[in-house]
Amino acid sequence: SAVISQKPSRDICQRGTSLTIQCQVDSQVTMMFWYRQQPGQSLTLIATANQGSEATYESGFVIDKFPISRPNLTFSTLTVSNMSPEDSSIYLCSVRWKGEQYFGPGTRLTVT
Amino acid sequence: GESVGLHLPTLSVQEGDNSIINCAYSNSASDYFIWYKQESGKGPQFIIDIRSNMDKRQGQRVTVLLNKTVKHLSLQIAATQPGDSAVYFCAERGGNDYKLSFGAGTTVTVRA
Numbered sequence: 590s591a592v593i594s595q596k597p598s599r600d601i602c603q604r605g606t607s608l609t610i611q612c613q614v615d616s617q618v619t620m621m622f623w624y625r626q627q628p629g630q631s632l633t634l635i636a637t638a639n640q641g642s643e644a645t646y647e648s649g650f651v652i653d654k655f656p657i658s659r660p661n662l663t664f665s666t667l668t669v670s671n672m673s674p675e676d677s678s679i680y681l682c683s684v685r686w687k688g689e690q691y692f693g694p695g696t697r698l699t700v701t
Numbered sequence: 702g703e704s705v706g707l708h709l710p711t712l713s714v715q716e717g718d719n720s721i722i723n724c725a726y727s728n729s730a731s732d733y734f735i736w737y738k739q740e741s742g743k744g745p746q747f748i749i750d751i752r753s754n755m756d757k758r759q760g761q762r763v764t765v766l767l768n769k770t771v772k773h774l775s776l777q778i779a780a781t782q783p784g785d786s787a788v789y790f791c792a793e794r795g796g797n798d799y800k801l802s803f804g805a806g807t808t809v810t811v812r813a
Contacts, residue, residue, distance in 0.1 A: 593744075620799065631790060632745070632803045681744050690735070690801060692744035 591616045591686040593693035601699045602672055609668045610696045612682030617662035620685040623655070626695070627678045635680075638665050672700045711808045720778040722807045724791035727772060731795040736765060736776045739806075740787045748776070748789075778809075786811045 592615040602608050612621065623635040635655055638644040644657040658666045669676050677700045682693040714720045726734070732753040737745035749760045751767050751774075758765050764777040774791050788808050792801040 590747075622800075631805050634800055637800065683744075685799070689747055689750070691747065692737075694742075694744045697742075 590689075591618065591684050591691045593682055593684060593691060595680075595682055595693040595696050597696060598694065599697040599699075601701060604673050604700055606672055607668055607670045608672065608698060609666050610680055610682075610698075612665045612667070612693055614663045614684050614686075616684075616686055618684040618686050619662070621659060621665045622683040622685075622690075623657065623665075623667045624681040624683060624692075625678045626681060632681065635667070669698065672698075674700045676700050709807055710805065711810070713810045713812060714781050715812050716783060717780055720776075720781045720785070720809060722776045722778075722789050722791075722809065724774040724776075724804050725772060726774060726791075726793050726804075728793060728795045728802075729772065731793040733794045734765070734767060734774050735792045735794075735801070736763075736774075737790045737792060737803075738785075738787045739790065745790060781809075781811050783811045783813065785809060 594613045596611045600608055619639055621638045624632045625635055626632050634647050635650045636644045636646045636657055638657045638659040640659050640662050654670050656668045679695040679697050681695045684691055735750040736748040738748050739745045749763050749765050751758045751765045756767050762779045766775045778785055788806045790806045791804045794801050
């Protein structure tokens with residue numbers, strides 16, 4: 590299986606600031622995804638990040654709010670910009686590897 | 702839009718009994734289904750998958766059943782153990798779409 594790590598594991602941030610979340614995979618993967626999981630809820634896809642192309646955002650998510658980088662086949666970052674308390678969630682990195690989709694441990698973000 | 706949902710948000714089961722978790726989906730074009738387990742503080746973990754050309758697939762202590770006629774998916778866990786306590790999500794992917802859609806999740810609690 591693909592092993593995914595995320596940094597930070599959790600953070601508490603002030604409103605109006607930005608946080609960049611890092612995702613590292615132990616295998617080279619083409620497709621990486623970023624999900625949001627609000628407290629007690631299911632997973633919602635934010636965007637798909639393929640190496641060498643611009644990220645594709647889902648309805649309700651925009652690049653200015655959630656800029657994504659994908660510099661190589663094992664790494665990606667998601668920035669949550671100009672945060673508000675509504676951004677308090679778990680943010681999950683996911684990859685598709687050998688036909689299956691794997692998830693990182695998540696970054697638990699609290700905005701005060 | 703298309704959705705994948707679960708019938709019951711919570712399930713309490715006696716240790717040693719069998720568990721059945723249900724999921725209904727609405728996208729008739731879906732051809733790939735996955736069950737994930739998410740323990741507290743962790744990312745979703747792949748349990749088992751099934752393609753639409755099958756109606757049953759077995760793993761270690763788990764069985765997934767697919768009924769395409771009524772668009773229903775179920776996960777059966779045999780001899781449920783305390784370590785099975787978690788939130789279970791079904792997810793589906795349709796046709797040429799590479800994206801997974803997740804259901805709402807069922808919280809399984811195992812009673813000793």
